[in-house]
Amino acid sequence: MNPVPARKYTDSLQTEVDASYLYGRIAAAEEVPAIARLFQELGEIEQEHAEKMQQRLKQDGHDISLPPPSWRARVLDRLGKILGYGYVIGVLMDTEKSIAVAQLSLKEKSNIAPSGDEVNHVRILQTLLNNKSKVTGEHISRIEGKHRSIGGNALRAAVLGANDGLVSNMSLVMGVAGATNGGSGVLLAGLAGLLAGALSMALGEWISVKSSQELYERQMALEMLEIETNPEGELRELALIYIAKGLPEEQAHQMAATAMSDPKRAHDILVKEELGINRDELEGSAWEAAIASFLLFAVGAVLPVIPFFYTSGNSAIIQSLVFSTLGLFIIGAAITLFTGKSVWYSGARQVLFGLAAAAITFFIGKWIGVSLAG
Known part of the structure; x- marks a missing residue:
């Protein structure tokens, strides 16, 4: 058995520990007992994975203890308490994919045959559907709704909005500073x-x-x-949806007939399952989104401007670059x-690209300023 590099194993170990921790925190915050049990079980399985990895490390001569949850996991937990754990579930979806890839890669390098359970957690919905005795269709919809609302989460919008404001305005400020030598x-x-x-940004978001x-x-x-004018066709569509989810054909038709007996209930199901529409997205205010985009962009854009309020010339340019960095x-x-x-990797990469954009506009502005002066 070939030894596995300790760094790759410890990175995966930390990922497993973080996933176990976050599943446990989601379970503790979940109001529906069936869903809470599901997340608790997922967390216990991730903990078992971490312990097996630790044993493997010892076999390869690396005496490494199980690490505590990382700062990233703890920050995500705090964000979950503030913004709701729907966002954290979305992060865990991506984490499960990386765990599966890491496990398969390590087993391949160690000449260990895949067991087939490496991808068991990639889709929580699939786990829910395979555990119908504990989780009802209503609970499935609850998780599905959380998952579908992840894409436009406020946290991601906040970070990207501030980044757009900072990079674009820093480039503009440096371009004008290059042309005017940091003048008024x-x-x-x-x-x-x-x-x-x-x-x-605000208008675009609105x-x-x-x-x-x-x-x-x-x-x-x-x-x-369509439900009102062609109930038979919608009944067949609804039955096909249930069949696609893995239900026996007879049970699927029974559930479809029950749902169609209440047009409002049937409409809710078809809107979610057929159209893929999350009703939560209809409740958001366009004006709130616009105001948030305005403020987030402005927060980033004001940083490179601050020094020019109280100074000018090279001093202002240098301070502007420091604030922007x-x-x-x-x-x-x-x-x-x-x-x-890694925080250092991601932060340094962001600084490198941002300063590169600023340098390009600065020297273009310098060239334009010299040309106009000449």
């Missing part, structure tokens, strides 16, 4: 860039949310019309909540 015009340009960019809501509402109205690193560190990468 930089402040005006920076504030104009902040306002224009924030307004553009249009996006409003148009999505209007589209969903129209699709839902059409679905209700700190902001870029913090944003890069925040991105690790989504990616799981």
Whole structure:
């Protein structure tokens, strides 16, 4: 049996420990006992995986203790308490995929045949559907709704919005600073860039949310019309949906008939299953989304402008770069909540790309300024 590099094993070990910890925290916060038991069981299985990895490490001569939950896992837990654990479930979906890949890779390098259980946790919905005795269709919908609402979560929007504001306005400020040697015009340009960019982001977000809501509402109205005008066809569609989920054909038709006896209930099911619409997305305010986008963009965009309020010239340029570098690193560190990468790697990468953009616009501005002066 070939020894496995300790670093790769310990990285996977930390991932397993974090997943176990987060599943346990989600279970503790879950109000529905059946769903809480599911997450508790998933956490126990991840803990078993971690212990087996630890044993394997010892066999390879690496005496490593089980690590505590990482800072990333603890931050995600705190965010779950504030924003709801739906976001954390989405992160765990991605984590499960990385765990499966890591397990298969390690087993391949160690000449161990896959057992088939490496991908058991990749899809929580599949686990729910295979455990119908404990979890009802209502509970399945609850988890599915949480999962589908992950894509537009507020945390990701906050980080990306601040990043857009910082990078775009820093590039603008450095371009004007290069052309004017950090003169008074930089402040005006920076504030104009902040306002224009924030307004553009807000308008774009308002249009996006409003148009999505209007589209969903129209699709839902059409679905209700189909139920009223062609109940037999909708009954067959609903039965096929249940069959696709793994239910026996006879049971699927019975459940479909029961659902169709109540048009509102049938409509709710078809809206979610056939159209893939999460009703929570219809409850969001387009104005709230627009205001949030404006503020988040402005938070990032104001950083490179701050020094030009009280100084100018090279001093302001240097301070602007310092503020922007700190902001870029913090944003890069925040991105690790989504990616799981090293804070230093992600932060340094963000700083590198941001400063590269600033350098390009600075030297272009310098060239333009020299050309105009000449």
